[in-house]
Amino acid sequence: MMEEERSRAKKNFGVNDIAECKGYNEGWIRVDIWDRLIDNVWNTEAWKNRSQKAKQNRIIEKHGSITKHTGGSIPFLLHAERMAKQLNRKPTYGEVFNRTHKRAKGLGDYIDNKSKSVSDLYTSSMSQKYGADESCHPEFDPQLWCDAIGGMETTQTHVYGFGTTPRGKSFLSPTNSIGEACSTACSPQVDQTPHSNTELIIYEKK
Secondary structure, eight states, X not given: OHHHHHHHHHHHHTOSOGGGGTTOOSSSSOHHHHHHHIIIIITSHHHHHHHHHHHHHHHOEETTEEOOOXXXXXXXXXXXXXXXHHHTSOXXXXXXXXXXXXXXXXXXXXXXHHHHHXXXXXXXXXXXXXXXXXXXXXXXXXXXXXXXXXXXGGTTTSOTTSTTSGGGXXXXXXXXXXXXXXXXXXXXXXXXXXXXXXXXHHHHOO
């Protein structure tokens, strides 16, 4: 949200440096708070360094390609709900993953090498552990998934394949059982407070 607002401001002023966008009042942030964010946050070396590092992390290639998905802006939970209606049953995690990481609505090729590698390894591990008959497989095995993605350290802030839902909360089950299991198996507690909230809290305390 904040990143989009900064982009709009720079486009509005016709500049690339957010420091030149003071006085911007076309967005949802009060102009006085906006200017203070520029002076005390966005124009500081610490923030610039953190922003640059985050940008580099987003474009780091993994398994030969940039990590991405085909789910668009639709929440993974909604994808799962739509699939449940189409299939007349609850989809497995692997099915939802393929739907959101393959072209042609899950029927084409994987969008990148990482998603194919993870899916292939997870599917193979499931067959080795539970047998070739997929009807006998559990909906999800959190430990096998974490093994397939290389552990929590490969994802930094969330479990790969769960979208942006905090700490891998389940988007397949209203009880969150899958997400809780994956969170337990893969990750410690992680602070995922969005930067936008953090930035605004600075000024709520002033």
